[in-house]
Amino acid sequence: MILYPTIELQGGRCVSLYRGRLDEPQIWHVDPVEKAREFAQAGASWMQLTDFDALAGNDRNRALVIEIIRAAGIPVQLAGGFRSRERVEDWIEQGAGRVVIGTLAVQDPALVQELAKYYPDQIVLAVDVMDGKLMVEGWTQSCAITPEAFIESFAQTPLAAIKITDINTDIEGTEASIGVISGLAAACRTPVIASGVIHGIDDVARLKYVPGVSGAVLGRALFNRTVDLETALKMAQPEPEETAEFL
Structure with a gap:
């Protein structure tokens, strides 16, 4: 399982947000460039x-x-504000390894499908879920389409991954969120990146065995030091299989 240590920026500072509320940032007093190098x-x-x-x-x-x-020094998966073809193309030209698209995929799915074909392995579909509903516009609006139907509409699209976030994780805890993500991952034909469910090192161990989940975003837990990145990276590696000894 690939772990994606994450920096969230607001006003040039590293922050964490509670349920995406832009007016309530938790500020981390670290240099974002140095943190990326770390x-x-x-x-x-x-x-x-x-x-x-x-x-x-x-x-x-x-x-x-x-x-x-x-x-x-490593590829960057960039998220935030991809609402047009021009912005996607601009950031890929600037060197982003991947871009994460959510709202635009709801508003203009044909465009995102086209971008995925033109930029193979560089488009990640964001599926943000709260109370079973698909959320867009920075988690502020719900959609009529269900998360399951949304994912199915991109089943034939060559996406790099599908990033699934259960927004309720901040108030309901990890076990429920892993259940939501594992249920959606079971219907995906594309690798799934779980987001928002790692609060401690044991969560890495749990996610590693969820079918369909090939990666996980690791953010706030790194900054508040409830998870050590090196330890988490080792935990995310596949267990060596036992081999029979031949005499």
Whole structure:
């Protein structure tokens, strides 16, 4: 299982948000560029970078995001504010290894399917779920389409992955969220990245054995130090299979 240590940006600072509320950031006093380098030094093969300002239509973190992409030393999966073809193409040209698309995929699925074919293994579909409903616009609006139907509509699309977030994880705990994600992953033909469910090292061990889950986003737990990245990366590796000894 691939772990995606994550930096979330707002106003040039590393933050965490409670249920996506932009007006209630928890600020972490660390250098985001140095933190990205630390991820690589710990052995991560990918990282995720979420730009909350871009999600709100503000591009003030652009220079910093470019710096992180170029300095990290590992591929960056970029999320936040991908609402047009031009923005997707721009950030792929700037060096983003992948881009995460949610709202645009609901508004214009044909465009996202086309982008996935043009940029193979670089488009990640975001499926954000709260109380069983598909959420868009930064988790502020629910959709008529169900998460299951949304995923099925992209079944033939060559996506890099599907990132599934159970927004309720902040208030209901990990066990329920893993159940939501595992249920949706069972219907996916594309690798699933679980988001929002790792609060401690035991959660990494649980996720590793969930069928269909090939990766997990690891964010707040790194910053509040309830999870050590090097330990988590080792835990995420497949267990060596026992082999019979031949005399």
